[in-house]
Ligand SMILES: Nc1ncnc2c1ncn2[C@@H]1O[C@H](COP(=O)(O)OP(=O)(O)OP(=O)(O)O)[C@@H](O)[C@H]1O
């Protein structure tokens with residue numbers, strides 16, 4: 446599902462400076478028939494999570510000193526503040542779990558007198574700065590590219606604020622060039638991996654006819670992705686059928702991951718960010734790349750977390766805005782991942798559960814516990830709006846709004862559910 450959200454057609458060559466394009470063709474020259482690329486990278490094999498759980502990860506990437514850690518700290522602090530009883534934890538210094546803001550939770554918990562509220566969550570990972578040449582080991586190089594491989598979606602922070610005291614690695618603020626540098630490194634990394642994989646596929650012999658079909662699908666997909674990458678386009682821009690998608694999944698290609706561009710602006714630009722030409726560049730590029738974009742001021746967000754809750758609105762109003770940009774950023778990340786929410790609500794707790802769009806009722810039940818899926822009998826389901834208008838599950842049942850659904854039922858956004866199961 447995450448992939449469905451990012452299968453886009455991109456007119457990317459026009460987005461890359463022509464020198465980047467030459468660079469691609471030069472650095473990754475074919476060696477003979479074997480489709481082998483010149484260029485070496487070592488990458489860890491760990492992949493991003495494919496099941497839905499607490500571990501859906503969004504990686505914050507960008508050039509050094511563009512505000513990634515400032516944003517990360519603000520998001521993590523804010524997530525903690527928004528949900529006092531949410532089991533917030535910092536797994537490592539640069540990984541934090543953040544609550545997805547959802548006003549429906551409070552409404553449901555009031556109606557059912559819940560003792561606690563548990564929101565959906567996303568894991569944010571603050572990845573160190575990526576520099577030009579990272580795919581060839583520059584800066585902290587490959588290590589960071591391997592960290593990106595482990596996330597489900599990418600938030601690319603782009604510096605849109607001017608400040609002579611804060612060094613820009615390339616000497617000046619230039620969002621288009623900054624985005625090119627990052628995207629090219631991701632492309633180089635994918636090209637290298639695909640080259641190696643094609644080489645192996647071309648040398649090896651499939652075990653049986655089933656593996657042969659899969660390997661053919663993989664080869665065909667990889668060759669098309671390789672061409673796209675050489676033209677400066679991300680892997681997600683290549684249309685793949687289900688078999689091909691499945692066959693290339695194990696490679697965890699970096700440019701297959703959905704991306705949101707985060708324009709990091711000065712506090713003075715928050716009230717009317719469109720006036721800032723840097724923001725305009727980010728917006729235009731992100732829409733050409735069919736990716737999302739969000740405007741935030743990491744600096745303001747981090748200052749907000751230092752203030753008591755009642756002073757935050759006052760501060761935001763003094764900057765000409767009504768709310769923090771982090772809620773937007775978190776929600777955009779959630780929907781970019783193709784995720785949706787269903788609720789369970791009772792006296793003990795009201796809880797938001799995260800599933801991929803398109804999951805059936807037993808699959809959705811398995812997010813709570815695998816026994817719920819194994820022993821699934823039926824799901825009693827009511828739409829959020831119907832639950833609220835009826836006022837309780839019992840009232841919804843009386844009014845005929847509560848439906849009894851079987852194994853085939855595709856769960857809808859906002860369903861309030863009760864599972865019947867046998868163990
Ligand atoms: N919107 C903003 N306006 C002004 N200053 C900002 C803004 N966002 C971040 N900064 C400042 O930019 C500097 C660099 O920020 P930060 O350390 O978060 O960058 P980084 O991308 O994490 O860098 P690195 O890659 O080195 O880890 C800090 O001094 C921070 O306060």
Ligand SMILES: [Mg+2]
Nearest residue numbers: 513514573574
């Ligand atoms: Mg940092």
